[in-house]
Amino acid sequence: MSTEADNNRQEIDEKRNEMNERNSAITDDDAEIIANMLVPKKPSDKTLSAAAQEALETRLTFALGYIRNATGEHYAVDFVMHPKIMSALTAIILQENLSPEKLGTLLDIFINTTSRSQPLAQTLIEQHNFVELINQLRTTEKKEKVILLLSNLAGMSPELVHERLHNIDPNYMDTLIAMFTSGEEGDVGAHYGQVAVSLSVIETIRQHVIEKHLDKFLPLCGSLNPNRQSRATAISFLRNLAVDTRLHNTLLSKPEYLTAVLEPIMSKEYEFSDEEMDKLPQSLQYFNELPTVDDDTEQIVIDTLYKLCDSKFGRETLRQNSVYPLLREFHKIQKRRETDDEIGAGSSALGIIGPGAAMMQVLNEDNILEGLIGILIRNEDDIGLPSDVNYGDIQMEE
Secondary structure, eight states, X not given: OHHHHHHHHHHHHHHHHHHHHHHHSOOHHHHHHHHHHHSXXXXXXXXXXXXXXXXXXXXXXXXXXXXXXHTTSTTHHHHHHSHHHHHHHHHHHTOTTOOHHHHHHHHHHHHHHHTTOHHHHHHHHHTTOHHHHHHHHTTSTTHHHHHHHHHHHHHHOHHHHHHHHHHHOTTHHHHHHHHHHTSXXXXXXXXXXXXXXXXXTSHHHHHHHHHHTHHHHGGGGSTTOOOHXXXXXXXXXXXXXXXXXXXXXXXXXXHHHHHHHHGGGOOTTOOOOHHHHHHSOGGGTTOOSOOOOOHHHHHHHHHHHHHHTTSHHHHHHHHHTTHHHHHHHHHHHHHHHOSSSTTTTTOXXXXXHSTTOOHHHHTOTTOHHHHHHHHHTSOHHHHXXXXXXXXXXXXXXX
């Protein structure tokens, strides 16, 4: 009986969802109405009166506001990508002397929709030359929104954005990094940094940064940088570099890199033995501050360390620099802060992933911090993997 009721309930839910989808989907008639409000057909044989022109402007403002308000809905991307709506929106944003208010609303529409649609981002780049448009708009008073849109496009289609920016200026990455690392642009600078983070998935970009700009990112990760968003962006860039195991030797041969990764989660509350303290990076020994990160940034730091464990050189370097004792203390603080037992389920990291534990427990996908501790507490012989095997490549069987 219960199974039959469940099936009926599921069928009702599916029909309701289908009806909602049908009712919210944009039709050609809907698109025609909105498009005419956005770009009305003006009579060619007479000049519009001031009152008529004002009425058209009011309709345009209403239509843009309607679309912006709708961008939170599940159908928003399809709405914006409808050929008539897309044609109207792109025609407006290309207008000369467009008011800052209308430009801001249009940017909101594209920011909100490109954040969750790669096809839309690709369409704007390839068919409407939005990277080139953004380059023209980045000096306007709406430059923060302009760079936010560029960040979305870079996140969704990094190769396309790189190609377009490189065609505009072969040295564009140097400019992006300078805008971010100079600190002169405030929060807008952090958005420039996020563009660079998104583009760092490209191998040539990573190599370029390693060769020319790495030292500029490192100081931005710690407490001397008062901008929280800027710190998170800099740490994210270091994480993306760590994804490339071919760069591990270069990165970790520079002590300042590991210090920059670790400092955000370092705390004066941690307890170390004399031997553990002596092995920490020098600037973190006898540290006298509290952590400078929020939960999201803490996770970026842990992800970075986890990726550094993909190579034997990375694992050995972390062990030699007391990263395990640091994470042990960090984990203790985390456990104290937890208000429920959903994560970690009341078990000590050392208890479930200490020496002799099964490989599946070492690579604990449900708790990356405990998995990381489990890797570092073991030596290479205990792990039992060839030195050239990346942890991320291991497929565990149930």
